Amino acid sequence: MARPLRYQTAGESHGPALVAIIDGLPSDLEIDVARVNAELARRQGGYGRGARQKIETDIAEFLGGLRQGKTIGSPVALRVANKDNRIDDPTKTPAVTRPRPGHADLAGSLKYLVPDCRGTLERASARETAARVAAGAVARSVLDAFGIRVFGFVRGACDAWCSPDVRAETLDALLAARDASEVYCPDAAIDARLVDLIHRAKTEKDTVGGWCEVHVVGCPPGLGSCMNWDDRLDARLAFAVMGIQAFKAVEIGLGRECGARFGSAVHDPITYDAGRASMASLGYERPTNNAGGLEGGMTNGMPIIVRGTMKPISTLLRGMPSVEFGSHEPAQSAYERSDVSAVAAASVVMENVVAFEVARAFLDKFAGDSMREVRGAYDAYLAAARTI
Numbered sequence: 001m002a003r004p005l006r007y008q009t010a011g012e013s014h015g016p017a018l019v020a021i022i023d024g025l026p027s028d029l030e031i032d033v034a035r036v037n038a039e040l041a042r043r044q045g046g047y048g049r050g051a052r053q054k055i056e057t058d059i060a061e062f063l064g065g066l067r068q069g070k071t072i073g074s075p076v077a078l079r080v081a082n083k084d085n086r087i088d089d090p091t092k093t094p095a096v097t098r099p100r101p102g103h104a105d106l107a108g109s110l111k112y113l114v115p116d117c118r119g120t121l122e123r124a125s126a127r128e129t130a131a132r133v134a135a136g137a138v139a140r141s142v143l144d145a146f147g148i149r150v151f152g153f154v155r156g157a158c159d160a161w162c163s164p165d166v167r168a169e170t171l172d173a174l175l176a177a178r179d180a181s182e183v184y185c186p187d188a189a190i191d192a193r194l195v196d197l198i199h200r201a202k203t204e205k206d207t208v209g210g211w212c213e214v215h216v217v218g219c220p221p222g223l224g225s226c227m228n229w230d231d232r233l234d235a236r237l238a239f240a241v242m243g244i245q246a247f248k249a250v251e252i253g254l255g256r257e258c259g260a261r262f263g264s265a266v267h268d269p270i271t272y273d274a275g276r277a278s279m280a281s282l283g284y285e286r287p288t289n290n291a292g293g294l295e296g297g298m299t300n301g302m303p304i305i306v307r308g309t310m311k312p313i314s315t316l317l318r319g320m321p322s323v324e325f326g327s328h329e330p331a332q333s334a335y336e337r338s339d340v341s342a343v344a345a346a347s348v349v350m351e352n353v354v355a356f357e358v359a360r361a362f363l364d365k366f367a368g369d370s371m372r373e374v375r376g377a378y379d380a381y382l383a384a385a386r387t388i
């Protein structure tokens with residue numbers, strides 16, 4: 001019985017570990033463990049990160065679901081250990097009583113009725129994204145098996161942004177450029193400006209956010225569904241991306257710019273080129289991709305394009321106006337060790353949560369207990385779709 005792909009995480013920032021359980025993977029799927037760990041290492045990087053990343057070496061330890069590197073059809077369990085494990089030592093995790101504007105501190109203390117923000121911030125911390133990156137990187141092995149590639153990068157921040165031409169043909173060069181960049185931005189000129197911007201924020205004891213973008217290349221048409229609102233893949237992607245700590249907006253394709261144009265300048269014309277019938281588009285070509293690969297909540301054979309906006313980190317070295325719990329007197333917000341910018345890391349998180357959602361939609365359409373059945377369903381579908 002094929003179960004829907006889903007996952008859950010547990011763990012606090014300074015607890016013993018972060019864990020993830022991934023349910024619904026078919027059997028006989030080879031998991032690229034080296035890539036899972038490479039993604040975890042990438043998540044720890046990027047210019048502007050704080051001292052925590054020098055303490056940790058994030059590695060996924062698989063506790064269940066695999067035999068000799070392949071799934072057996074059972075839930076996959078993994079653990080990423082925290083070296084900075086001090087949650088039970090009150091001297092090393094003192095009470096936080098001056099909530100930071102923008103963080104979960106105030107809302108969490110009011111929700112859980114605790115005059116110490118520590119409990120909420122331990123779970124709200126973006127450290128949890130290590131577990132989400134690992135879960136996405138595991139599920140991504142499904143996409144690898146069908147030649148579907150996922151590419152995430154930093155598009156920019158403030159007044160510096162790039163618009164790379166992402167296509168199957170340009171992907172390798174863009175990947176190399178992104179991996180050579182300190183802020184995971186494939187445009188060298190913008191990379192330098194972003195480094196300057198983050199440096200300036202640091203000097204001013206301030207923080208900076210930015211925009212991340214993810215492209216999924218090689219997706220067959222028909223992933224997601226227009227039949228039920230919660231099966232629409234654009235809706236699922238928005239949910240997943242908005243669920244990343246500090247994300248405040250999600251766009252698909254042209255996104256909010258759609259509101260500024262007439263229909264003829266938004267919708268992507270449809271043409272047919274028999275010579276490209278073996279491509280993901282099955283020959284249906286679109287000279288533009290304003291839809292971001294999704295129409296009616298379903299993939300249309302063009303690359304999926306998702307953009308997310310990350311707000312600046314809410315822990316400012318210089319603080320922000322706040323109030324002391326108990327006395328209710330004005331006070332500058334508390335400072336906790338943090339990052340000046342985590343936008344590069346966020347692009348890795350976004351890449352992997354998007355990969356997870358696409359893998360989920362893929363397995364919904366081509367469901368099977370084993371990879372052999374999934375492949376059979378995929379091949380049969382493509383053969384049928386080519387007759388349309």
Ligand code: EPS
Nearest residue numbers: 013050052124125126127313337338339
């Ligand atoms: C993070 C770990 C955290 C923070 C950051 C991201 O570690 P620590 O709190 O021990 O320094 O650096 O978390 C936040 C930005 C936040 O608001 O909590 C990580 O591993 O990504």
